Every structure is written in C-alpha cells, then in structure tokens.
Amino acid sequence: DTLSDCAPRRSASQAMPRGLGRRARTRDVFSRPFRQKGFINLTTYLREYRIGDYVDIKVNGAIHKGMPHKCYQGKTGVVWNVTRRAIGVEVTKIHREKQLRKRIHVRVEHVQPSRCRDNFLARRASNDKAKQEAKASGTKISTKRPVAGQPRVGFELVPSSEVETLTAVPYDIAATVK
Amino acid sequence: MVFGKVVKNKAYFKRYQVKYKRRRDGKTDYRQRLKLTRQDKNKYSSPKYRLVVRFTNKDIVCQIMYATITGDKCICAAYAHELPKYGLKVGLTNYAAAYCTGLLVARRALKKLGLDEIYEGCTEPDGEDFHVEEVEGEKRPFRCLLDVGLRATNRGGRVWGALKGACDGGLDIPHNEKRYPGYDPDEKALDPEDHARYIFGQNVAEYMALLEEDDPEMLKKHFAGYCKEGLGSDDLEDLYAEVHEKIREDPSHTKKEKKVPANPKKWKAVKLTYEQRKAALKERLAAVAAMAEE
Numbered sequence: 001d002t003l004s005d006c007a008p009r010r011s012a013s014q015a016m017p018r019g020l021g022r023r024a025r026t027r028d029v030f031s032r033p034f035r036q037k038g039f040i041n042l043t044t045y046l047r048e049y050r051i052g053d054y055v056d057i058k059v060n061g062a063i064h065k066g067m068p069h070k071c072y073q074g075k076t077g078v079v080w081n082v083t084r085r086a087i088g089v090e091v092t093k094i095h096r097e098k099q100l101r102k103r104i105h106v107r108v109e110h111v112q113p114s115r116c117r118d119n120f121l122a123r124r125a126s127n128d129k130a131k132q133e134a135k136a137s138g139t140k141i142s143t144k145r146p147v148a149g150q151p152r153v154g155f156e157l158v159p160s161s162e163v164e165t166l167t168a169v170p171y172d173i174a175a176t177v178k
Numbered sequence: 179m180v181f182g183k184v185v186k187n188k189a190y191f192k193r194y195q196v197k198y199k200r201r202r203d204g205k206t207d208y209r210q211r212l213k214l215t216r217q218d219k220n221k222y223s224s225p226k227y228r229l230v231v232r233f234t235n236k237d238i239v240c241q242i243m244y245a246t247i248t249g250d251k252c253i254c255a256a257y258a259h260e261l262p263k264y265g266l267k268v269g270l271t272n273y274a275a276a277y278c279t280g281l282l283v284a285r286r287a288l289k290k291l292g293l294d295e296i297y298e299g300c301t302e303p304d305g306e307d308f309h310v311e312e313v314e315g316e317k318r319p320f321r322c323l324l325d326v327g328l329r330a331t332n333r334g335g336r337v338w339g340a341l342k343g344a345c346d347g348g349l350d351i352p353h354n355e356k357r358y359p360g361y362d363p364d365e366k367a368l369d370p371e372d373h374a375r376y377i378f379g380q381n382v383a384e385y386m387a388l389l390e391e392d393d394p395e396m397l398k399k400h401f402a403g404y405c406k407e408g409l410g411s412d413d414l415e416d417l418y419a420e421v422h423e424k425i426r427e428d429p430s431h432t433k434k435e436k437k438v439p440a441n442p443k444k445w446k447a448v449k450l451t452y453e454q455r456k457a458a459l460k461e462r463l464a465a466v467a468a469m470a471e472e
Contacts, residue, residue, distance in 0.1 A: 035195040039208050045248050046218050048223045084218040108219060172465070177460050 026070045030061035032137045037062070044109055049087050054114035057089065058107060066107025076114050087111055206288075208327055214323055215245040227253070227322035231276075231340040233329075238276055240283040240340055242322055246306070254290055256431075258282035263432070264424040266417065268403035273359070274340030274379035274418050277303075277346075281422060284347025285429035293320055299348030303422070305373030306344055307355035319350035334359035334376075342377065357405060379414040386411035 023030065040062060049055065057072045066086050071093065081088025085106045092101045127143040134141040179227050200206035217226045225244035232239040237290055238258035244251045257268040258279050269275055288294040296316045300308040310319045338357050355361055360372030375381060387403065389397035390411060398405055409417065451460070 035193070037195060037200075039198065040216060041198075041249050042208075042212060042245065043211065046245060049219060050222070082220045082222075084220060087219065173459075174463050177456060177463060 007122065022069060024070075026059075026061075028057050028068075028143055029070055032061055040109060047108065048112060049079050049082055049108070049111070049113070051079050051082065054091055054117055055079055055087065056112045056114045056116075057110060058112050059089070062107045063107060063109040067111065068106045069102055071102065072102075072106075076116055081105070142150055179329065204328070210325075212229040214325055216252065225251075225321070228348065229280075229322045229341070229344055230324040230325045230327070231280070231337050232327055232328075233271065233276075233336060236271060238271060238279045238336070238340065239244040240279045240344070242283060242287050243325075244468075252442075254283055254287040256280075256286060260431075264421045267407055267408065267420045268401075269379065269382060271336070272382055273336050273376045274377060274382070275412075277423065278342035278421050279378050280340035280420070281347045282343075282425050282429055284344040284428055286431060288320060288348050289429055291320060293317060294348070297318045297348035300346040301426070303342075303374065303377050304347050305358075305360060305368075305370035306377075306378060307358070307368055307370075308342075309353075310345065310348055310350045319348065321350040324351055331357060333357050333361055333363070339376065343374075357429025378418045383411040383414040387413075 001097060006154060018024070019080065032139075040060065046153050054076055055078075056076050057068055057074065059067055059070070059073050068089075072091055075091045077089040077091035077095075079087050080090045083105065086105045088103060090101060090103050093102045123145075130141055196202065198206070198208065215226055217224060225246075227242055227244050230239070230243050232243045234258075239255070240257070241252050241255040244253045245251075250390060256279050258275050260282065261267075261270060261278055263274060264278070264282075266278060274277065284299065285294060288297060296313050297310055297319050297320050299310060300306075312318055324337075329335065331337070333356070335357070337449050338359070341351060341353055341357065345347050345353065355368040356363075358368055359376045360369045360374075361367070362369060386397065386401055389400065404410075418455050
C-alpha cells in the first residue's frame with residue numbers, strides 16, 4: 001500500500017532522487033514535542049473507543065507499531081473496527097479530483113478522541129431542550145442558526161455623527177481606590 | 179580552586195524534562211503499570227483488576243484496584259493493622275501475617291461480590307499450589323493480577339505470602355509456584371510442607387524455640403510483643419489457624435467513626451479579602467499623601 005498511498009513523488013528524469021519510503025519527510029511530523037519525550041501517559045491506553053466514534057489521527061513517534069502513514073496525520077475519521085490494541089478508522093483521503101474512503105488500522109497511541117462533534121452535540125442538546133420548553137409553553141421558536149452575511153445583533157454600523165471618541169486617562173491609583 | 183563548566187546552568191534547566199511525579203518519587207514503575215492496567219480495546223471498559231501488595235515497615239497493604247482515567251479505584255482493601263481484630267496482635271509484617279492479609283482481602287472481596295459461597299478457596303492451607311477452579315453453572319471466579327510494585331520477585335518473599343493467602347481465599351490470580359518458599363530450584367518442585375511452615379509462622383517459631391532454650395534474655399528483647407501476649411513458640415501454629423478461621427467467619431470491614439473537630443485547625447495563612455486589601459491600600463495612600471503635605 002506504500003506507493004498507492006500518495007501521489008507519485010518523483011519524476012523519471014531525476015538523477016539522484018529523494019527517498020520516498022513510508023516515513024520520508026517525517027522528521028518533524030513524527031518527532032515528539034519539546035520536553036514530552038519518554039513514556040506515554042496511561043490515559044491514552046485507558047480511553048474507550050466504540051464503533052461510530054470520531055477520532056483524530058495524531059502519530060506518536062515513540063510508538064513504532066501500528067503507525068499510520070504520514071498522509072493521515074491530522075485527519076479525522078470514524079471508528080469502524082476495534083481490535084485488541086488498535087482501532088480501525090475510516091478516513092477520507094483526497095486524491096486529485098476524487099475522495100477516497102480509506103479504512104486503516106491504527107494503534108491507540110496514535111489516536112485521540114475527536115471534539116469535532118462536541119459543538120454539534122451541545123447545540124443539538126440545547127435546541128432539544130428549547131424546543132421542549134417551547135412546546136410546553138406553547139410558543140414558537142426557531143432553532144436555526146443565523147445565516148452568515150447578516151450582521152450579528154449589536155454589530156450594526158453606526159453613523160459617524162453618533163460616534164463618541166474616547167481617549168485614555170493617566171492612571172491615578174488614589175482615584176480608583178477612593 | 180577548580181574551574182569547571184557549570185553543568186546545571188540556565189540552559190540545562192530550560193531543557194530539562196522531568197520524569198513523571200511518581201517516577202521521581204520512586205513509587206511507580208510505569209512500564210509494569212502499563213502492562214497491568216492495559217485492557218484490550220475490544221473489551222471496551224471492562225476493568226482489569228489487580229491485587230496490589232505493598233509492605234511498609236510496620237504494615238502490609240493488600241488492595242484490589244482497577245484503573246480509570248479519573249484515577250485508580252479500590253474495590254476492597256485489607257491491612258495487617260486490622261489483624262488484631264482477628265486475634266493476631268504481633269508479628270504483623272511476617273510471611274504468616276502477609277498470608278492472613280491476603281486471605282482477608284480475598285474473602286472480603288468475594289463477600290462484597292457475592293461469590294464467597296461459591297468459591298471457598300482452600301479452607302485448610304497445606305502449602306500446596308492452589309488454583310481456584312471454575313464452578314460449572316455459577317459465576318466465574320474473580321480474576322485479578324498481582325501487582326508487586328517495586329519489590330524484587332525473589333523466592334520466599336512475603337509478597338508471595340499475600341498472593342498465597344489471596345489464592346487460598348478464592349481469588350483467581352494467575353501464578354506459578356516457583357517463587358514460594360519451599361520451592362527447590364534444583365528439583366524444580368515445591369515442597370508443600372516447607373511452604374506450610376511459613377504460612378503458619380513456623381520459621382518464626384523455630385527461632386523463638388531456639389532462643390527459649392539458649393538465650394532467654396535475647397528472647398525477651400526480640401519477641402517482647404509475643405512475651406507480653408503470652409505466646410510461646412508452640413502457640414503460633416494454632417494461633418494462625420484460629421486467625422484464618424476467624425477471617426473466614428467474618429471478613430467484613432468495620433468502619434471507624436471519624437471524629438470531626440468542632441473548630442478545625444487552620445494551618446494555611448488566611449488570605450485577605452478584596453475589601454480588606456482595598457482598605458489597606460487606602461490607608462497607605464492616605465499616609466503617603468499626609469507625608470507629601472508635610
């Protein structure tokens with residue numbers, strides 16, 4: 001799967017080509033952050049993943065087994081399989097004009113639970129609650145988010161005649177303490 | 179005076195990465211901990227229980243714990259300092275006491291989980307290697323892994339006493355007889371009688387008997403507690419057998435009432451409130467203004 005993972009990296013005319021191994025050009029991507037080398041905290045291993053969860057792929061260079069290819073670094077996917085030590089993640093990979101659905105297996109050290117759904121789930125919960133309350137009180141509400149482009153409430157443009165110019169006053173501690 | 183390069187300079191500290199807190203304290207071996215707590219992902223959140231055995235200078239701690247992201251949880255614990263309740267008042271850190279503590283934690287846990295009737299364990303310890311057998315049609319035995327911490331796993335250690343106590347108590351702990359006292363590495367076999375000697379404190383009793391004969395002064399010095407309780411070298415075997423019985427009878431834990439003082443002492447300096455600090459500042463400003471006027 002190594003060569004089909006990415007677009008062709010070298011042309012036939014190059015005399016001394018750059019390498020294109022699986023881990024080529026990963027010197028920085030796969031390196032551990034400053035002062036975070038060494039043993040991995042156990043939270044990583046204690047997390048529970050279920051099929052249908054969203055996970056971010058973030059390679060941990062200290063663990064060599066079950067490493068995804070560098071092109072998946074930073075991608076978010078859905079868990080489609082759970083094995084003993086690894087998670088099967090389905091990631092969308094864009095190749096030229098098409099989107100490929102790729103199913104890869106990745107050890108848990110290279111995976112973090114994604115928060116991409118947090119915003120939506122919180123909004124959905126608050127919307128459901130608002131709808132329930134509206135139903136109980138008989139009022140009508142719209143839970144739609146405002147469309148982008150319309151100015152947000154409180155940010156309307158103001159004519160310059162109504163603008164009040166403020167300047168800073170030198171700090172006087174006695175006045176503030178009073 | 180020797181001129182040398184300062185190793186611990188600013189750059190050194192800027193780049194220094196500390197080890198984990200518990201590693202710095204020398205209390206946890208993280209590689210071992212990982213192996214003990216790591217659960218298969220396809221077993222999701224099933225806890226992996228471990229029997230934690232720790233020795234202090236005067237106490238033995240046996241806990242059954244499992245790891246969660248918020249911290250380890252203890253489902254059951256037994257301490258050697260509880261053994262006086264079961265009739266054992268001296269020798270609380272020897273092999274026999276470790277056996278009793280292990281037995282206590284096992285019976286307590288099984289009672290808590292409702293398995294104590296099904297899995298009696300080995301009611302008459304004879305030092306033989308005992309593995310709990312699954313009972314058909316009933317719940318499976320409670321499985322946990324032994325966590326020795328940073329102890330060296332040498333033959334004859336008290337850790338194995340606690341392990342043996344727990345196994346005889348009915349817990350399913352995978353183990354090997356190789357490390358029990360009484361195992362002969364040349365023969366590659368365990369001598370159950372030799373092991374039973376340790377379980378019933380005969381290693382202590384034999385030394386006591388020796389002192390009783392040869393050096394009664396030394397006996398009073400080394401076995402002061404035993405003498406006070408009126409225990410002789412012959413009494414130990416029966417004593418430990420009694421303790422085992424009492425543990426099996428009632429392994430439950432009695433909670434001690436915590437005394438809450440009416441006015442708890444405050445050791446930390448109490449911080450001034452915002453109002454107090456503002457008032458203090460006002461005073462200082464007034465003082466400065468007064469000085470400026472003079």
